[in-house]
Amino acid sequence: MQVSIIAIGDELLIGQVVDTNSGMISREINPDGWSVRSVRVVADDAEEIKRAIKQAFDETDVVLTTGGLGPTKDDITKPTLCELFGGELVYDKAVEANVLEVVRKRGLKINPLTAAQAYVPSSCRVIQNRVGTAPLMWFEKDGKVLVSMPGVPFETQEMFCTEVFPMLKHRFPRKDALQHRTFIVIGYSESVLAGMLDDYEKAMPGNVHLAYLPKPGLIRLRLTGTDTDASRLEAVMAEQSDKLASILGKSLICREDKTIAQILGDMLRDKGYTMATAESCTGGNIAHEITQVAGSSDYYKGSVVSYANEVKEGLLGVDGTALATEGAVSEPVVRQMSEGVSRALNTDCAVATSGIAGPGGGTADKPVGTVWISATKRGQTESKCYHFAGNRDRVINHATTMAQIMLIKMLIN
Amino acid sequence: MQVSIIAIGDELLIGQVVDTNSGMISREINPDGWSVRSVRVVADDAEEIKRAIKQAFDETDVVLTTGGLGPTKDDITKPTLCELFGGELVYDKAVEANVLEVVRKRGLKINPLTAAQAYVPSSCRVIQNRVGTAPLMWFEKDGKVLVSMPGVPFETQEMFCTEVFPMLKHRFPRKDALQHRTFIVIGYSESVLAGMLDDYEKAMPGNVHLAYLPKPGLIRLRLTGTDTDASRLEAVMAEQSDKLASILGKSLICREDKTIAQILGDMLRDKGYTMATAESCTGGNIAHEITQVAGSSDYYKGSVVSYANEVKEGLLGVDGTALATEGAVSEPVVRQMSEGVSRALNTDCAVATSGIAGPGGGTADKPVGTVWISATKRGQTESKCYHFAGNRDRVINHATTMAQIMLIKMLIN
Numbered sequence: 173m174q175v176s177i178i179a180i181g182d183e184l185l186i187g188q189v190v191d192t193n194s195g196m197i198s199r200e201i202n203p204d205g206w207s208v209r210s211v212r213v214v215a216d217d218a219e220e221i222k223r224a225i226k227q228a229f230d231e232t233d234v235v236l237t238t239g240g241l242g243p244t245k246d247d248i249t250k251p252t253l254c255e256l257f258g259g260e261l262v263y264d265k266a267v268e269a270n271v272l273e274v275v276r277k278r279g280l281k282i283n284p285l286t287a288a289q290a291y292v293p294s295s296c297r298v299i300q301n302r303v304g305t306a307p308l309m310w311f312e313k314d315g316k317v318l319v320s321m322p323g324v325p326f327e328t329q330e331m332f333c334t335e336v337f338p339m340l341k342h343r344f345p346r347k348d349a350l351q352h353r354t355f356i357v358i359g360y361s362e363s364v365l366a367g368m369l370d371d372y373e374k375a376m377p378g379n380v381h382l383a384y385l386p387k388p389g390l391i392r393l394r395l396t397g398t399d400t401d402a403s404r405l406e407a408v409m410a411e412q413s414d415k416l417a418s419i420l421g422k423s424l425i426c427r428e429d430k431t432i433a434q435i436l437g438d439m440l441r442d443k444g445y446t447m448a449t450a451e452s453c454t455g456g457n458i459a460h461e462i463t464q465v466a467g468s469s470d471y472y473k474g475s476v477v478s479y480a481n482e483v484k485e486g487l488l489g490v491d492g493t494a495l496a497t498e499g500a501v502s503e504p505v506v507r508q509m510s511e512g513v514s515r516a517l518n519t520d521c522a523v524a525t526s527g528i529a530g531p532g533g534g535t536a537d538k539p540v541g542t543v544w545i546s547a548t549k550r551g552q553t554e555s556k557c558y559h560f561a562g563n564r565d566r567v568i569n570h571a572t573t574m575a576q577i578m579l580i581k582m583l584i585n
Numbered sequence: 586m587q588v589s590i591i592a593i594g595d596e597l598l599i600g601q602v603v604d605t606n607s608g609m610i611s612r613e614i615n616p617d618g619w620s621v622r623s624v625r626v627v628a629d630d631a632e633e634i635k636r637a638i639k640q641a642f643d644e645t646d647v648v649l650t651t652g653g654l655g656p657t658k659d660d661i662t663k664p665t666l667c668e669l670f671g672g673e674l675v676y677d678k679a680v681e682a683n684v685l686e687v688v689r690k691r692g693l694k695i696n697p698l699t700a701a702q703a704y705v706p707s708s709c710r711v712i713q714n715r716v717g718t719a720p721l722m723w724f725e726k727d728g729k730v731l732v733s734m735p736g737v738p739f740e741t742q743e744m745f746c747t748e749v750f751p752m753l754k755h756r757f758p759r760k761d762a763l764q765h766r767t768f769i770v771i772g773y774s775e776s777v778l779a780g781m782l783d784d785y786e787k788a789m790p791g792n793v794h795l796a797y798l799p800k801p802g803l804i805r806l807r808l809t810g811t812d813t814d815a816s817r818l819e820a821v822m823a824e825q826s827d828k829l830a831s832i833l834g835k836s837l838i839c840r841e842d843k844t845i846a847q848i849l850g851d852m853l854r855d856k857g858y859t860m861a862t863a864e865s866c867t868g869g870n871i872a873h874e875i876t877q878v879a880g881s882s883d884y885y886k887g888s889v890v891s892y893a894n895e896v897k898e899g900l901l902g903v904d905g906t907a908l909a910t911e912g913a914v915s916e917p918v919v920r921q922m923s924e925g926v927s928r929a930l931n932t933d934c935a936v937a938t939s940g941i942a943g944p945g946g947g948t949a950d951k952p953v954g955t956v957w958i959s960a961t962k963r964g965q966t967e968s969k970c971y972h973f974a975g976n977r978d979r980v981i982n983h984a985t986t987m988a989q990i991m992l993i994k995m996l997i998n
Contacts, residue, residue: 182796183796183798183807184608184624185611185620185621185622185623185624186611186612186615186620186621186765186807187607187608187609187610187611187612187615187621188608188612188798188805188807188842189608189798190603190604190605190608191603191604192603194600194626195597195600195601195602195603196600197600198598198599198600199599199600199601202599202600207598207599208598208599208600209598209628209633210598210625210626210627210628210633210637211597211598211624211625211626212623212624212625212626213607213623213624213625213626214623215622215623216796220622220623224623227640242775242797242799278974279972280774280777283776283777283780284780285776285779285780286776303974303975326974326975326976326979329976352599361693362655363696363698363699363718364693364694364696366698367696367697367698383595383596383629384655385596385601385602386655386737392601394596394599394601429601449869449890451869451872454876455872455873455875455876455877455881456862456864456869456870456871456872456873456875456876456888456890457869457873457876458869459864459868459869459872459873459890460868460869460870460872460873462868462869463867463868463869463870463890463892463942463981464868464977464978464981466943466944466945466977467945468868468892469892469893472892473892473893473895473896474889474890474891474892474893474896474900475869475872475888475889475890475892476887476888476889476890476900477862477869477872477876477887477888477889477890478887479876479881479882479885479886479887479888480882480886480887480930482886482930482931483886483887483930486929486930487887487889487900487929487930516899516900517893517895517896517899517900518895529876530879531879532879532880561691561716561739562716562739563739563742564877564879565877566739568876568877
């Protein structure tokens with residue numbers, strides 16, 4: 173089953189907010205054999221919304237909209253839906269009760285604008301929003317379904333996963349089976365990897381497809397298969413996956429769709445190791461990625477973000493002479509940072525970064541993008557100098573990934 | 586001038602990659618009076634791409650595509666563009682030379698797949714990609730322009746800003762003037778603020794529009810105006826902005842479109858203050874946000890991410906008795922963390938967080954979302970307990986914003 177998504181909101185089109193709801197919806201529905209055929213982002217404008225809905229219904233029988241439902245005046249979605257599906261805006265007591273309850277839980281007071289959320293088109297079936305004030309609305313006409321959802325990512329996710337998608341699966345029971353398998357590969361560029369997999373891809377059955385999803389430092393390979401018979405598909409996918417894994421060899425570090433921080437965390441937990449981080453140019457981003465993983469407190473003790481040299485000396489015990497003679501971005505300093513934080517926080521493992529993220533601070537000798545990375549495993553430390561391309565964000569992100577990969581490699585060996 | 590964007594790529598539709606290019610393009614073109622009318626996200630599929638291009642050209646004379654140009658086999662954009670704009674794929678020596686140069690700079694070797702990037706439709710004008718291997722292509726037909734760009738955000742940004750947009754502005758000189766003004770407001774919910782601004786909005790001239798962009802902890806207000814006369818628009822926007830600012834009063838913390846970390850950084854730099862952070866539940870995210878700002882090393886010394894209690898005691902000097910009797914998520918602990926990191930890193934200011942980000946770890950007394958936050962300014966510390974709604978990511982992000990806002994408020998007073 174395919175769906176089209178329409179994300180409504182001026183804030184998306186002027187680039188102040190990024191649409192993360194569409195990706196969330198895709199990730200949620202893919203495992204059940206559903207897929208997103210297209211996404212449209214349109215303004216808070218009745219004509220644009222109507223045009224988008226018509227185009228979307230030309231493509232799919234299910235259209236999901238997000239956004240355009242806030243209590244403020246830039247929202248015109250509800251009257252537009254009335255126009256398309258008939259009926260008129262009516263005051264719904266059950267919605268009012270839900271709005272009051274949500275507002276009470278948040279410790280806020282009701283006001284006329286919040287109360288106005290209780291007006292809904294008489295042509296829709298209301299789905300109460302347990303986690304926000306904007307009600308969800310299910311419209312149905314000529315066998316086609318449109319569900320209007322709020323745009324706040326947390327609300328969209330909660331309500332789509334627990335209410336909307338179960339209702340859609342009930343309304344449109346599935347026929348074809350679909351499977352994705354993900355492989356995390358390190359150490360190759362996209363084109364070198366594609367060359368390596370050329371013969372494999374040529375021999376793939378027609379109902380299986382391979383996609384490359386490169387990120388700085390790693391490549392995600394996604395194998396997708398469809399079949400009318402779920403168990404036959406299972407067998408084909410298992411065979412193709414094993415064939416692919418044997419070609420990838422040691423460069424394949426994970427056969428599930430996990431983040432680098434999740435892969436590292438699983439390895440640390442398996443071995444019963446703890447870890448710490450000492451960050452200069454990555455400025456806390458490694459700590460942030462590691463602690464985004466629920467349960468990371470099992471193995472992660474903490475980080476010293478040593479932006480200033482005095483912090484490198486004071487908290488990490490980096491030798492002042494090395495800082496003075498070699499500079500902060502150097503092998504001796506990053507090694508001492510990694511070993512120092514492992515000692516200070518009493519952990520088995522550590523990683524450290526020291527580099528120039530830019531845009532300023534580069535020299536002829538150490539241009540912007542130069543990053544020294546160290547990883548320590550039980551007293552043994554490895555260090556390497558990288559030269560990352562791109563702007564500040566990209567240098568920080570690339571260094572964050574490579575530091576974790578360095579430790580992952582040491583844990584594998 | 587309006588443009589439509591088509592983001593091409595299966596990876597976007599299955600939710601493994603988020604389309605950040607469209608937002609980047611919007612932010613780049615808005616100040617020059619250009620805007621994005623719609624964004625479409627479609628699969629690596631010839632029919633879908635053709636349909637999207639036709640729909641987009643129905644709406645605007647300029648269509649920008651991103652993605653679908655990598656060296657691997659899931660890319661079918663180039664042959665599709667040949668079909669639409671005529672011509673055939675030809676081997677372009679200048680593109681080949683550019684690809685070789687980019688590959689050489691990256692320290693990689695050329696392979697047949699990378700070399701294949703040199704095939705381009707004979708109907709296009711090539712724009713050499715200085716920062717990647719996929720060439721950009723400018724097509725023109727019946728007064729309408731389509732520019733095909735790579736999908737890697739760093740490459741798209743660099744090439745769009747330095748080459749594509751200047752060429753577009755030259756091709757379509759602008760007529761109407763457009764201005765945005767942004768106001769960062771704290772302390773109100775969206776609906777309370779909308780109530781406060783009701784009279785103001787009713788009295789606004791017809792060519793000015795106000796939009797609400799709420800985020801956890803703050804609301805961005807965006808005033809947009811258009812006029813055929815740029816200096817008349819300037820005067821109207823200045824008048825409307827001042828009127829709005831006087832209503833907002835002290836809850837208006839910034840009249841530019843800046844992140845909270847930029848606002849805080851500007852205040853610290855103005856006062857000549859330094860700062861540090863001590864993070865438990867936010868796990869380095871405050872440090873990460875602060876160090877995303879270029880030049881933050883002027884005022885930011887570093888962070889201690891004290892995920893484990895022993896780190897709170899060892900590096901921050903938190904009293905073990907307080908940890909044992911009150912627990913890590915408590916006023917005495919978060920206060921000692923803030924004061925401790927300010928002392929350890931010898932800074933004027935500090936913020937600290939200690940809370941339960943979830944999904945595990947909550948108790949009846951301290952449910953998931955409970956976060957204690959402290960801010961210290963020259964020896965004076967304030968603390969507050971928050972209860973944030975939502976999942977782990979949202980709790981971390983909300984706490985990250987509120988910690989910075991707490992210090993901003995202390996710096997204002």
